[in-house]
Amino acid sequence: MTYTIEQLTGQDQSHLVPLEGFEKHLLTPETARAFSAMREDAARDGIDIAPVSCFRSFQRQLEIWNDKYLGDRPVYDNRNRPVNVGTLTGVETVYAILYWSALPGFSRHHWGTDLDVASQKLMPEGYQLQLTSDEYGPDGIFAPLTAWLDRHMEEYGFFRPFTDDAHVRVGTELWHLSHRSQAAEFERLISREVIAKVVGESQIAGKSCLKGMIDELYDDYIIHL
Numbered sequence: 001m002t003y004t005i006e007q008l009t010g011q012d013q014s015h016l017v018p019l020e021g022f023e024k025h026l027l028t029p030e031t032a033r034a035f036s037a038m039r040e041d042a043a044r045d046g047i048d049i050a051p052v053s054c055f056r057s058f059q060r061q062l063e064i065w066n067d068k069y070l071g072d073r074p075v076y077d078n079r080n081r082p083v084n085v086g087t088l089t090g091v092e093t094v095y096a097i098l099y100w101s102a103l104p105g106f107s108r109h110h111w112g113t114d115l116d117v118a119s120q121k122l123m124p125e126g127y128q129l130q131l132t133s134d135e136y137g138p139d140g141i142f143a144p145l146t147a148w149l150d151r152h153m154e155e156y157g158f159f160r161p162f163t164d165d166a167h168v169r170v171g172t173e174l175w176h177l178s179h180r181s182q183a184a185e186f187e188r189l190i191s192r193e194v195i196a197k198v199v200g201e202s203q204i205a206g207k208s209c210l211k212g213m214i215d216e217l218y219d220d221y222i223i224h225l
């Protein structure tokens, strides 16, 4: 299977299908099949695995990025403390945002191979999901989900791309799963040229800073995703 730059960067979703039982969530057919099989087997073990976020469009990621860059949406540091982007330089703001948010066009959520998961059954009624390390850690409400995934997700082709041992300069996301072989097909399409083209053609906040950071973005954030 080969994909276009538009599919790589969240500007075309024609390669995706709705996830059975969760029709508003889109994934590649193979990722959807693998996830459904994993979800069924987990249910037999008494563990509920539900999608929170699957495909996300370029436009949506751009809105998130621009809001954060302009200070209209909170930016958090590596200990979940709010960062005042008004006191930072453009380059510092870019690094602060990248800790928890991908550059538009280079989110793994554009591919349909990655998804954030939670467990409905483990959430008390009215619980507001936050997607934090506390929730998914050994003392968190989703600890049984994390433990089940630790043991079994590889059997279905999934791994966690954002963890301490992944050698990436971004936060650990125990809730973010990726279908390894499906994602690999997108990873190999990313080049410095694609990053420069997408940054150059988009209405992204901080564009002048980003244009001077293409090599760093490629080496430190994107190639390792």
Ligand SMILES: [Zn+2]
Residues within 6 Å of the ligand: 109, 115, 116, 173, 175, 176, 177
């Ligand atoms: Zn995610």
